[in-house]
Amino acid sequence: MDGNFNENDISHIVDADKAHVWHHLIQHKQFETKDPRIIVEGKGMRVWDQNGKEFLDAVSGGVWTVNVGYGRESIADAVHAQLMKLCYFAQTAGSIPGSLYAEKLISKMPGMSRVYYTNSGSEANEKAFKMVRQIAHKRFGGKKHKILYRDRDYHGGTLATMSAGGQDERVMQYGPLAPGFVRVPHCMEYRAHEQDLDHLSSEEYGVASANLIEEVILREGADTIGALCLEPVTAGGGVITPPPGYWDRVQEICKKYDILLHIDEVVCGVGRTGTWFGYQQYGIKPDIVTMAKGVASGYAAIALCVTTEAVFDMFKDDPNDPLGFFRDISTFGGCTAGPAAALENMRIIEEENLLDNCTKMGERMMGNLQALMEKHEVIGDVRGKGLFLGVELVADRTSKEPVAEAQVAQVAAECGAQGVIIGMSNKSVPGRNNVLCFSPALIVTADDIDLITDSVDKALTKVFG
Ligand code: PMP
Secondary structure, rough: OOOOOOHHHHHHHHHHHHHHHOOOOHHHHHHHHOOOOEEEEEEEOEEEEOOOOEEEEOOOOHHHHHOEOOOHHHHHHHHHHHHHHOOEEOOOOOOHHHHHHHHHHHHOOOOEEEEEEOOOOOHHHHHHHHHHHHHHHHHHHHOOOOEEEEEOOOOOOOHHHHOOOOOOHHHOOOOOOOOOOEOOOOOHHHHHHHOOOOOOOHEEEEEEEEHHHHHHHHHHHHHHHHEEEOOOEEEOOEEEEEOOOOHHHHHHHHOOOOEEEEEEOOOOOOOOOOOOHHHHHHHOOOEEEEEOOOHHHOOOOEEEEEEEEHHHOOOOOOOOOOOOOOOOHHHHEEEOOOOOOOOHHHOOOOOOOOOHHHHHHHHHHHHHHHHHHHHOOOOOEEEEOOOEHHHHHEEOOOOOOOOHHHHHHHHHHHHOOOOOOOEEOOOEEOOOOOEEEEEEOEEEEHHHHHHHHHHHHHHHHHHOO
């Protein structure tokens, strides 16, 4: 830390936080007996809290965001220069970084064509839902308007994205939800026994799970379904990777029933899995892609809804429908700091070969975690892609009964005490946090990977023996 921080400042800042800040995803009662953690500074892979304690951040800012690490001067410089030139103009007009970033991004997304600027992952997903709804009105008299989403997937905290929320505990006290969203089953091979599908091979399970989506389509009526919205690798729902065969069959089904495929890349997007996008790991050809967190690594708030030219074309000039363009605006989609930061973020990933580093370090981390499985009976499954990994903890490997959530929190707290911040996913099993999550920045070194997994090893020993 830079030392410009004295104890009076600290107690003032902590008091102000306790008096006035409403933290995200936190039960505030705990702050009656302890102080909230305030992160004061970050550099590379490390952050410091209000007490000067150093942490190795294994979750890129808590929620899979700071992909190029903290303290990047070149991003700060690019944002500063852009703000001094032009801070903002509504996206009704273009901007220099808006044009340049769109061009650069599309060069990494063959088959995609148009970039719609907005500010958060939820909002990007809402834009996509609105596009699907409007297409239903334009082409199908409003009938083909339903959006399918998957059990355990998460698409945001707004009303419509909650209505497409596959994690019940994050939705259940906020109803009534928006109509026109229909849930389909997940594809989680580790828990195939819960669907009586554990007798199948991986590939058979992949195809069978995709077929469960088709069953829902047939039940609802294909002529009522406009889009299927899925995460390529499910993040908060338990770090769930698809088995072989799944995505091919999903795409066949979408084609067969003229259903748009909307891929939510809010977590996987921009390098996290070792390719620019998670969907590129599985040969997916989406119609709509949404992204947010890693786009500018948190240096500016920016999110995008990217479409094919075919989707865009549906909103173009139609003499029979003069109001048929996309009648939507996002005020802060016009902030130029976002694309300026995103452009530099992408340049850094290219120049420093961070996609390769992600793949290599991801393999190392996967190897380390798999090795821990031999030592710790409590690890039921290790899964992930690139630097996006999860460890599912179970009380019994045969029944796969999850461990108590409090024990998982204890493991995370124990890692924290050792100076490593790890995450817990919202659920793999309904209502239970039993997956430890890891998503270090793409700059992570082998030494840091080993530090993270050593810390998990010690924490598991301490909590489970
Ligand atoms: N989609 C996914 C897959 C996410 O993980 C998240 C956020 N965790 C969102 C959408 C929502 O993004 P935001 O919080 O920026 O609205």
